[in-house]
Amino acid sequence: xxxxxxxxxxxxxxxxxxxxxxxxxxxxxxxxxxxxxxxxxxxxxxxxxxxxxxxxxxxxxxxxxxxxxxxxxxxxxxxxxxxxxxxxxxxxxxxxxxxxxxxxxxxxxxxxxxxxxxxxxxxxxxxxxxxxxxxxxxxxxxxxxxxxxxxxxxxxxxxxxxxxxxxxxxxxxxxxxxxxxxxxxxxxxxxxxxxxxxxxxxxxxxxxxxxxxxxxxxxxxxxxxxxxxxxxxxxxxxxxxxxxxxxxx
Numbered sequence: 001x002x003x004x005x006x007x008x009x010x011x012x013x014x015x016x017x018x019x020x021x022x023x024x025x026x027x028x029x030x031x032x033x034x035x036x037x038x039x040x041x042x043x044x045x046x047x048x049x050x051x052x053x054x055x056x057x058x059x060x061x062x063x064x065x066x067x068x069x070x071x072x073x074x075x076x077x078x079x080x081x082x083x084x085x086x087x088x089x090x091x092x093x094x095x096x097x098x099x100x101x102x103x104x105x106x107x108x109x110x111x112x113x114x115x116x117x118x119x120x121x122x123x124x125x126x127x128x129x130x131x132x133x134x135x136x137x138x139x140x141x142x143x144x145x146x147x148x149x150x151x152x153x154x155x156x157x158x159x160x161x162x163x164x165x166x167x168x169x170x171x172x173x174x175x176x177x178x179x180x181x182x183x184x185x186x187x188x189x190x191x192x193x194x195x196x197x198x199x200x201x202x203x204x205x206x207x208x209x210x211x212x213x214x215x216x217x218x219x220x221x222x223x224x225x226x227x228x229x230x231x232x233x234x235x236x237x238x239x240x241x242x243x244x245x246x247x248x249x
Contacts, residue, residue: 008027020046033213089158094146132163175204
């Protein structure tokens with residue numbers, strides 16, 4: 001089996017009387033894409049926030065690289081090797097593509113707080129940014145203003161910024177949202193290429209993309225996991241068809 005990089009053990013999150021995530025366990029492994037699917041309100045984004053440290057769990061444990069990071073701050077979890085993207089594009093629109101990626105790379109550098117150092121003089125940071133741009137297929141767009149590139153390229157840029165932090169685990173929250181067919185196909189190919197060396201968790205509503213990419217799927221409904229397995233098994237699961245895929249059990 002591939003190396004386990006992130007493990008959630010019965011994670012639970014309650015907001016008052018509402019249990020948004022209810023005892024969810026999952027394992028993310030190197031070189032594999034693990035998709036989390038489910039209807040709106042299933043708890044997918046809350047689960048992502050628990051894994052990234054943006055929310056602290058009410059109960060359960062979170063292990064990153066075998067280290068217990070339950071309740072750790074998001075910046076601590078990021079430094080330990082986890083990167084994430086968000087449902088809404090989270091980039092600096094007035095900056096160039098290169099400047100966006102370099103800022104992300106610089107956030108992981110030991111010199112990040114040296115305010116009087118010129119950013120373009122940081123060779124290690126620049127190499128990290130160049131590699132992330134290449135992986136994301138954006139080298140030719142490096143000097144374009146981020147606000148002028150297409151929506152699909154902005155999503156590529158956000159992935160490049162995540163890669164620039166050199167994570168081992170990538171959490172991608174609806175990276176195909178709002179895309180046309182051609183842009184979506186480009187992102188699918190990008191995600192297929194970057195899973196090498198990483199553990200990727202994909203939250204996505206595009207079922208064609210999910211089944212094209214995922215090595216394993218977890219299906220959530222009302223905060224709980226109703227099925228986990230390989231794509232063929234999930235397709236054949238009567239409970240999944242009834243609860244999410246819109247077919248009769």
